Amino acid sequence: GDSVTQMEGPVTLSEEACLTINCTYTATGYPSLFWYVQYPGEGLQLLLKATKADDKGSNKGFEATYRKETTSFHLEKGSVQVSDSAVYFCALRSGGSEKLVFGKGMKLTVNP
Amino acid sequence: GAVVSQHPSWVICKSGTSVKIECRSLDFQATTMFWYRQFPKQSLMLMATSNEGSKATYEQGVEKDKFLINHASLTLSTLTVTSAHPEDSSFYICSATKTWTDSNQPQHFGDGTRLSIL
Numbered sequence: 001g002d003s004v005t006q007m008e009g010p011v012t013l014s015e016e017a018c019l020t021i022n023c024t025y026t027a028t029g030y031p032s033l034f035w036y037v038q039y040p041g042e043g044l045q046l047l048l049k050a051t052k053a054d055d056k057g058s059n060k061g062f063e064a065t066y067r068k069e070t071t072s073f074h075l076e077k078g079s080v081q082v083s084d085s086a087v088y089f090c091a092l093r094s095g096g097s098e099k100l101v102f103g104k105g106m107k108l109t110v111n112p
Numbered sequence: 113g114a115v116v117s118q119h120p121s122w123v124i125c126k127s128g129t130s131v132k133i134e135c136r137s138l139d140f141q142a143t144t145m146f147w148y149r150q151f152p153k154q155s156l157m158l159m160a161t162s163n164e165g166s167k168a169t170y171e172q173g174v175e176k177d178k179f180l181i182n183h184a185s186l187t188l189s190t191l192t193v194t195s196a197h198p199e200d201s202s203f204y205i206c207s208a209t210k211t212w213t214d215s216n217q218p219q220h221f222g223d224g225t226r227l228s229i230l
Contacts, residue, residue, distance in 0.1 A: 034218060036221075042223050042224070043116075043118070043205050043221040043222050043223040043224045044156070044205065044207075044221040045221065046218045046219075046220070049218060089155065089156070098144055098161065098209065099146075099158060099161065100146075100158070100207075100219055102155045102156050103155060104154060104155045105154075105155050107153075
């Protein structure tokens with residue numbers, strides 16, 4: 001079945017450090033890929049998405065590129081802020097399906 | 113926007129009681145709503161998929177009689193945890209999509225309900 005594997009952390013960074021959260025997937029067909037963020041005590045918010053190979057999703061300084069050849073969707077940010085402290089989930093949805101499959105999530109803490 | 117409201121945000125109940133959690137799409141019609149359970153430091157586990165006007169589809173291992181789901185309108189789905197016990201304590205999250213026929217539509221999540229059973 002479909003699955004998502006991502007870095008689990010937790011990870012602690014200093015403000016302005018670079019961030020990469022690895023995410024790889026296994027799926028049949030051509031899935032849509034998502035990154036969701038969960039701030040403390042809140043539900044999930046869509047951070048960015050990509051629906052086909054080579055698409056780049058971006059939002060709030062975060063980027064991720066849909067790499068079909070490596071089945072990856074790594075999340076990157078050049079300079080993190082304290083406000084980026086949250087749990088980040090990589091997810092996929094296979095074509096024709098309405099279900100999301102999530103990775104285990106990675107907790108990021110950014111210190112000033 | 114696409115706002116999903118979940119209520120209550122936090123509930124504490126005695127063992128044996130039933131608890132109802134509401135999930136509402138405030139500014140769009142949601143053909144499909146999803147219910148997830150999140151254990152501490154773990155990912156979201158899909159419990160069931162709820163389509164308006166029809167019976168919910170439960171994931172393997174989820175007790176239908178324990179977790180009753182009703183999706184009576186295009187803006188409201190409810191999850192009732194019946195005869196709740198301490199092991200049912202968890203963070204329950206709902207999500208909704210605007211239309212299930214468009215696979216590019218993302219799911220919009222509520223803020224979650226923290227359920228504590230004493």
